[in-house]
Amino acid sequence: MTINFLIIDDEYYICEGIRTMIMTFGIPELGEIRTCYSGEEALSICRTFKPQIVLTDIKMSGINGIELIKLLSKTLYPVRFLVLSGYDDYEYVRNAFQNGAVDYLLKPVISEQLKKLIEKQCQLLRTDFQERMISLSRHLFAAAIQPEYRFCSSHAKEIQTYLPYSNYMFSVIACSKDHTETAAYIIELIYDYCACHTAGPFLCSDITEKKTALLLNYPQHAPDLAPLWDMLLNRTETSDNAELAIGISRTGNLASVYSLYYEAENRLTFRLLEGYGKLYASDPPTPGRKQSGKIKQIISNLLKSPELLYSSNLWDQLCTQLHRLNITDLKHFYNYFTGLLRSNPAGCGNVEYIEHLPSFYDFSSYAELEEFLHRQLQTYASYCPKELKNQSNIENIKEYVDKNFTSHITLKEVADLHFISASHLSKLFHEKYNMSFQAYLTFCRMTYAENLLHDPLLSIQEIAAMTGYENAFNFSRAFKNYFGISPSHHRRQDS
Template sequence: MKAIIIDDEKHVRDGLLLLGEWDRFGIHEIFEAKDGEEAKTLILEQRPEIIFTDMNMPKLDGIQLLKWLHDKEINSKTIVVSGYDDFHYMRNAITYGSFDYILKPIEPDVLNETLERATKEWKKQALMRESTLENTRVMNEIKPLYWDHLFTGIMNKPTIPSDAKEKIQKEFGINITEVQCTITLLSINSIISRYFEGDKDLAFFSTLNICNEIVWSNRNGFCFRNVNKEDEIVILLWTHKNQFDLLEKVQISISKYCHIKLTMAVGKPSQQLHETYQSALQTMLKYNIVEANKKKIVSYQDISSSPLLHILDYTQEIMWALQSGSIEQMDDVLNRIFHSLQSTHILSFEQIQVWENQFELLRKNWLKEYNINEQISQYNGKDYWKDDGSFSYEKFKEEKRKEFHELIHSLYKVKYQKEKNSIQEIESFLRNNYERDIPLQEIADRFYLSREYISRKFKAEYNETITNYLTNIRIEKAKELLENPHLKVYEISFKVGYQNEKYFSKVFKKAVGLTPNEYRVSMMSK
């Protein structure tokens, strides 16, 4: 995109150049003019999409320039930048179609917010100007939302209200209750995410424009947005001559525009609109996505019944893999599921929905069991598509693995922390009860853990057996007590959990290298 800045003051032009986030809005060429007369030549030569102009300029001022732009029917978005909060200027700006009017000194936020709106508006209008058919422009500019809602409403009802039938008759010249119709569905999710970077309204507007240029221009039917779905376009045909050729033309035109080839799901013809819609919906849900990469227009006749795979049937194996914390074990389970899916089932949108719903149920149950907050962001892998819109089985498997891998990491992290906390509590219990014998079974009963598990985890955490760790605690405590000359060795022996003074002395010497009395003497001589 191009822009031009028209102002007789250079510092104002420099300020706009500095403050505007031009690259963000796709503006890569910016021209300058010091008055309206100089600007006219540049505008005719360069055809900038965005025009910034001052109002008070020599030779040809802003009002005269706006009038000239209006008379020449130049479609640029004109933004007036003026130091005058003057009704006369504002009225003329409105009269001659200025997009907005902002005051000096210029605030960066105001400038860029205005620039963003102007570029978006220009892009939308540029798409509309490309259409050569007046009827298409009327449908997309004046009544799109109305017809989206009306058609969405009647295709979900067994009978069509008389007022809706009359409106369709008047607008389209067709008695919708007396003709056999066919509904074709296409999901534009890949177009929304890949080509329009999440801008749903622009994606629907552009795609419907393409569809209706082909379908409505020949009065074969009408294309509209299903307002009850996030990404669904409905192609309603009431003329069946060369129906698949027509759909193929739509498909090719969309592919040329955004380099994405969408699959179309064709329902069974019927005089009942809701019947052909339900048939198309079943086609969309049940067709083989992998096979559709070869055949991009699928009909209700192409649908074959196939049992659905339920990952809930693998709950026990999944549970063991999750509890093990092993990615390899989980991948083994998933590989068996994927093999079954490929060999004995059809991968359809319905199958994907079943998988996603059951996985979410499993995940919620496991998060709840481990007391993990469900609000914590969890990976939802749904990017199964190549850049051209075709389904990738490899990407599907990769996304599903990522979900399970993240779940393993989440659960194992909590499990590890719980185990660590339990062992730390056992260590604290030893420190508080070192003066008595503590059987391992007592610890196991107290903490509801097996003796084998406690022994293994304690040594892993503290690099010592529980017996040796308890001995070290007693020796350290004995050292403290030996610093008190008034305590007898046998008294200290009892205080640190040894009922036999000789045994205590033997253990102490083995650990310290000195007998208790020798240690006391050495401490007193320091």
């Protein structure tokens, strides 16, 4: 924050003497320092010049100091009024305080006292400015990160008032621990850094107890912010030694503020797999759809038969599969998983827990995400319909075979998919249905093949493919073993 200063006294040498003193103090926030010699001149100057500190003599001809404070307080904000007085000006000083003055100096002005007074007022202004900007930032961010945000909205115009340049860049800073004190500390570090460096205008506030957002603005070329990122990542004085991770978007215009925010959030999700203490400024890799598709199938089966969750090693095996996903696949899986919870009949009516499912961006660690998934599956299982609870694992496997026997499924593949050993599946299946798994699979295929043979337009090769066999030879051999005649002979008999 740059703090401009205005000095008003009807004695030229007092004005210039104070101005010279202030220039020797080396206070970094101080910007332009102007002087004038009457209240009338001060009013004229302040039509265009907006000082944050005004030091005025109380006794002046024309508009005196008290009247000037009354008038300027209507047009200047934020502002701190200081008054110069003599030893016998008690009543004037008291009236000045009643009208908005915050402190005073006695004539003749002593350099050390003046310096302490200005440093104090600069600190108060900085604190006030920071609190106002954080409040404003929080308000604008709440609107700007909503999907319905548009460039023509009033919020966009409000942002442009404080960030006038054409280039914008979002950064989201995540803390590994949940502390409002840590968020306040991060914001303080950012404001302190920007006060001492040319970083351009910005908006900054906490958006959750674990995240702080920083919207930077600059005219053409982005400033070198590497020292800021390094300082934030290397400062270990945060609460309970919490670590930070930083996600940074590319540069965009005001209309793209929403997408810039989520670009920073997407990059920040890398911390779930790669940890904190890092700067994430590149896009995640493209998803490996084949691997995520396998896990989607597992979850889909699990929601159909929730009792699978309580089998001996299901959760460990599912976690193993999840650990193989990159961050983009993990996000896609999470969205798929929560979509299933919302759309599944077991998630309707009395299952209130699905109404407040967190966003993928809300998780601060992979362990937190994993715990959430496990908890949701357990909750889902407790609310699922009775017919699903009562359906045994082996019944679910039979249902899976009934729906998929036309594919190239095997005993081992089905066992792996349902998280039991092939030998155990074979035993359970025989005990339940009085036939082996392979015999039932063959029964399904042969029954279907016999119906297909009634269609003269289908070749034996086509029927083999449609019933789950790799080639016509294997199909014909299986058909003859089952019916005692070849498919061709069966078709001729049927005709």
